[in-house]
Amino acid sequence: MTATPFRLGIAGLGTVGTGIVRLIDAQGDAIAAKAGRPVAVIAVSARSRSRDRGVDIARFAWEDDPVALAARDDLDAVVEVIGGEDGPAKALVERAIATGKHVVTANKALLARHGQALAEAAEAAGVALAGEAAVAGGIPALRGLGEGLAANRITRVFGVLNGTCNFILSEMAARGAAYDTVLDEAQKLGYAEADPTFDVGGMDAAQKLAILAALAFGTRVDVDGVSVEGIERVSAEDIATARDMGLAVRLLGLAQMTEQGLEQRVRPVMVAADSTVGALQGVTNAVVIEGEAIGQVTLMGPGAGEGPTASAILSDIVAAARGAARPLFGRPAAGLISATRLAHGAAHAPYYLRVMLADAPGMLAQVASALGEVGVSIQRMHQYDGRGGAVPVVLITHDTPSAAMEAAIARIDAAGICQASPVAMRLEAV
Numbered sequence: 001m002t003a004t005p006f007r008l009g010i011a012g013l014g015t016v017g018t019g020i021v022r023l024i025d026a027q028g029d030a031i032a033a034k035a036g037r038p039v040a041v042i043a044v045s046a047r048s049r050s051r052d053r054g055v056d057i058a059r060f061a062w063e064d065d066p067v068a069l070a071a072r073d074d075l076d077a078v079v080e081v082i083g084g085e086d087g088p089a090k091a092l093v094e095r096a097i098a099t100g101k102h103v104v105t106a107n108k109a110l111l112a113r114h115g116q117a118l119a120e121a122a123e124a125a126g127v128a129l130a131g132e133a134a135v136a137g138g139i140p141a142l143r144g145l146g147e148g149l150a151a152n153r154i155t156r157v158f159g160v161l162n163g164t165c166n167f168i169l170s171e172m173a174a175r176g177a178a179y180d181t182v183l184d185e186a187q188k189l190g191y192a193e194a195d196p197t198f199d200v201g202g203m204d205a206a207q208k209l210a211i212l213a214a215l216a217f218g219t220r221v222d223v224d225g226v227s228v229e230g231i232e233r234v235s236a237e238d239i240a241t242a243r244d245m246g247l248a249v250r251l252l253g254l255a256q257m258t259e260q261g262l263e264q265r266v267r268p269v270m271v272a273a274d275s276t277v278g279a280l281q282g283v284t285n286a287v288v289i290e291g292e293a294i295g296q297v298t299l300m301g302p303g304a305g306e307g308p309t310a311s312a313i314l315s316d317i318v319a320a321a322r323g324a325a326r327p328l329f330g331r332p333a334a335g336l337i338s339a340t341r342l343a344h345g346a347a348h349a350p351y352y353l354r355v356m357l358a359d360a361p362g363m364l365a366q367v368a369s370a371l372g373e374v375g376v377s378i379q380r381m382h383q384y385d386g387r388g389g390a391v392p393v394v395l396i397t398h399d400t401p402s403a404a405m406e407a408a409i410a411r412i413d414a415a416g417i418c419q420a421s422p423v424a425m426r427l428e429a430v
Contacts, residue, residue, distance in 0.1 A: 003037035006321035007074060011066040011092050012081035013046035016106055016133075018053045019306035020079060020313055025055070031314060035321035039314075045069040070096035077102035077128075077320055079313060085109035097121050097129065102320040104313055106133035111328070112207035112223040115214070119333035128325030130316035135208040136161060138308025139301045140315065141287040145215040146330030152291025154216040158254035158430065161208045161266075163283030163303040164192045164199040165231050165251040169268075170281045173239045173248060179232070191283055201230035202266040205253045212287070213255035213264050215330045219339040222264070226253075227344070229267035238354060238423060241394055242270050247352075248278035252428060261340035263347055269428040270352050276300070277430045288430065345403025349426040350379065353397065353405075355412060356390040356419040363417045364393060370411035371397070374404045390419035396427070 010017050024031060024039060032038045043061035045068075063069040070078050070092040078096040080103060082089040089110055096103050103122065105111065111118070111131050122129035132142050136159070145154070160166050164186060171182045183200070186192035198204050210223040231251050239249050247270040255264045271278040276298050280286050285303030290296050302308040319325045329336060357363040364383070371378060377398045384392040397405070409422050 005038040005040040006035060006317070007040055007042045007076045008079060008317065009043045009045070009063075009069045009072060009075045009077070010041060010079045010081065011045045011069055011088075012083070013044055013053055013057065014081065015306045016081045016309045016313070017044070017046070017079070018055050019310035020081075021055045021057070023307070023310045023314055031318060035318045037321055039317060039321060042074055043069055043072055066092040067095050070101065071099055073099075075101055077104060077317060079317070080105040080107055080110075081313075083107055083109070085113040090114060093118060093129075094121070097125050097127055100125060100127060102128040102130070102325065104128075104130045104316040104320065106131070106309055106313060108134040108204070108207040108211065112210045112221055115211065115221045115328060116333060116336065119328040123327060123333055128316075128320045129328045130320065130325055131211070131328060132316050133309045133312035135211050136285045136287050136299070137301070137303040137305065138311045139285055139287055139299045139303065140312070141212065141299055142215060143315070143326075144287075144297070144299055145212065145289060146326050149289060149291050149294060149297065150330070152293045154289060154291050156254070156256040156290040157212050157216045157288070158252055158277075159287040160250055160277055160280050160285055161205040161253045161287070161303070162199055162202075162251060163285055164196065165205070166280060166285070167191050167283045168200070169231060169234065169239070169249050169251065172234075172236055173243060176236055176240065178236050179234060200232055202228040202251065205251060205266045209253035209255055209264055209266055212253075213262065214336065216255060216289070217257050217262060217339065218329075218331055218336055219262060220336045221329070222262070222339065222341070225262065225264055225341045227265040227267070231268050233423065234268050235423070237392070238352075238425070241354065242352070243273065245270075246273050247271065247427070248273040249425070250277055250280070252277065252430075254428070257339070258342055260346055261342040263342040265347070267426070269426045271428050271430045275430045345401060345406065347402045348399050349402070349428065350399050351397045351405050352425045352427055353395045353409075354423045355393050355395075357393055358417055358419060359386050359389050359391050363391070366415055366417050367393070367395070367412055370415065371395075371408045373411065374407040376400045376404050376408050
């Protein structure tokens with residue numbers, strides 16, 4: 001006797017939505033074997049019905065309104081790949097849950113902003129809310145945290161969570177090219193949007209980090225608690241200097257629970273060039289999880305794209321079809337705690353500091369004085385050849401609170417001794 005199919009509705013038929021259809025067409029037998037029943041697309045919804053997507057959608061029922069798709073009584077689950085933290089995406093997810101359907105989404109913005117409420121609603125309704133594809137594309141980071149490392153007390157989770165930024169930084173290092181030049185190339189290659197602010201400004205990575213932190217530490221997702229700095233100010237000079245020191249610049253998302261509260265931050269840092277994160281090239285993502293029993297685990301792979309994202313979505317669909325879906329955040333949503341945020345300026349680290357000093361006597365002494373006045377001590381220093389009336393000086397500090405470094409930079413900037421604003425980056429042990 002043929003098993004009853006697990007019936008899907010797909011809202012959104014862009015690259016990912018059509019990728020799901022292609023993957024089911026190509027791997028239907030294998031998916032059915034793992035799900036214990038066939039997986040079948042029944043209905044779809046998108047902005048345009050007539051657009052040529054390279055797959056046959058005429059075989060599926062059509063809904064102009066994605067919320068109407070979610071309300072259909074011939075579906076077991078709805079896949080949301082529309083995007084956006086509010087609007088139709090949120091409305092259709094809420095409607096699907098209210099009508100007893102499982103929901104699979106790739107929407108990091110939705111989960112970072114409304115994940116707590118949606119997870120509570122899904123659990124109350126006895127349906128799954130799954131979002132493996134929302135973080136790091138095809139990498140099973142959420143399943144790894146929520147299931148594979150369930151016996152561990154997680155101490156830290158970090159990684160390269162945005163492929164656009166990693167492509168830009170690794171290409172700048174490989175070729176000595178300027179940020180603007182590589183960003184333009186990334187846009188032409190389709191790695192960066194026409195307006196790249198969401199990626200290069202760090203918000204994409206921040207949303208992903210907030211979801212990872214909730215899973216890692218049993219806290220309510222708190223995207224507003226992520227300290228964010230993008231890569232726009234990273235210069236070819238800083239990247240070259242890092243290379244000279246055996247370091248690499250990466251946009252790192254990091255979350256850890258400290259005695260003073262939960263630290264969540266996304267910012268450019270310097271890491272050992274031969275580390276897993278430092279050696280990461282192109283658009284590849286990496287998620288590193290540290291647990292008391294397991295030590296350190298690194299998950300690497302494609303962070304976006306049709307195939308990887310569709311693969312992650314189908315993994316959630318298979319789990320739901322088997323009746324094996326887990327809570328979105330790895331434990332019942334009602335039991336998640338509201339974590340205290342680590343106070344601004346409390347985090348400690350060594351720092352890289354570059355100053356472009358006026359070519360005149362006494363300038364370096366003023367820098368040292370500004371650092372000393374706020375308790376920042378210098379580990380080592382290197383002065384480069386001057387050019388254009390400015391002398392580049394790079395200092396590496398001992399471990400120092402970020403508040404002290406911010407105060408030192410403000411003092412140096414106000415002293416009128418620099419030809420450009422000082423640049424500081426944490427040196428991160430990964």
